[in-house]
Amino acid sequence: MKNTYKSIALFLGCTLVLLASCQQKPKQEKTDDPPQQEEREVVKPPKSIISLEESKELYDNYTRNRVESIKAFELEMNDDENFKVARWSTYDFDEVKQYIAFVEQEAKKAKVDVTTLRFYFANYPNKEKFPDGKKVVHPRQNSIFIVPTINVDGQNFGFYIGADGEAKLIKDKTQVYQKGLGENNPKTQKAYASFAPSLAPQGGDQSLTMNRGSSGPPPPGDF
Known part of the structure; x- marks a missing residue:
């Protein structure tokens, strides 16, 4: 009988020790090394630099x-x-990133691929306001505006998003407008002006053309 009690006591003792060891959390090795961060791919300078x-x-x-x-x-x-x-046009860096992201988003929804960003030379009108009522900050000054393009039959064309969500070529609108003005002939512009279609967004059209940054003489020290 004594041997039986001893055997039971020994069994219970071993069981308690085993359970205690299982519940102990493994000790973490101390290290002075900072947590490893995922390495970013190095961006090479573009060929156009x-x-x-x-x-x-x-x-x-x-x-x-x-x-x-x-x-x-x-x-x-x-x-x-x-x-x-004017010697330059400038845009906020975050706004440019937002613009590119917006163009990519709209192009993806329209199921087209953006091929280039085209920078057009421009000149602000000699008046106080634009057609949408916004102030002309630099009347008569040169500027630029940016148009994204898509490839159609091997050639790049500027585009916008139509009310139907499809990509539309800007030239299809401006050519009609230009013909309506007699190919910019002053003698025929007045006669045809009433028939020329508006180039402003209509019926839900979404323009992708960017302008109205800041422009002016060079800041001291650049060039």
Whole structure:
């Protein structure tokens, strides 16, 4: 009988020790190393990056070949000796990222692939407001506007999103408009103006053209 009690006591003791060891959490090894972060792929510079020397040359070429001509033209047309020729257009960096993301989103919904971003030279009107009522901050100043393009039959065309959600070519609208104005002939513009279609978004059309950044003379020290 004594042997039986001893056997039961030994069995219970071993069981309690085993249960206690199972419930203990494994100790974590101490380390002074910081947590590892996922390595990002290194972005290589695009082929279109140019040197500072080349950009300075381009800037100076514009100064010699364009700035004085623009000044002379504006002085002749408006008798404004204080007119300063715009040398740049600038956009907020986060806004540019938002613009690209928006274009990609709209193109994806329309099931088309954006091929390029086309930068058009532009000139602000000599008036106080745009057709939508927003203020013309820099009347008569040169600017740019940006148009995304898609490839159609081997050629890139600017596009917008129609009210039906499909990608539409800008040229299909502007060519009709241009013909309505007699190919920009001043003698026929007035006669055809009433028949020209509006280029403003209509019936839910979504423009993808970006403009209205900031522009002006160069800040001190750039070039």
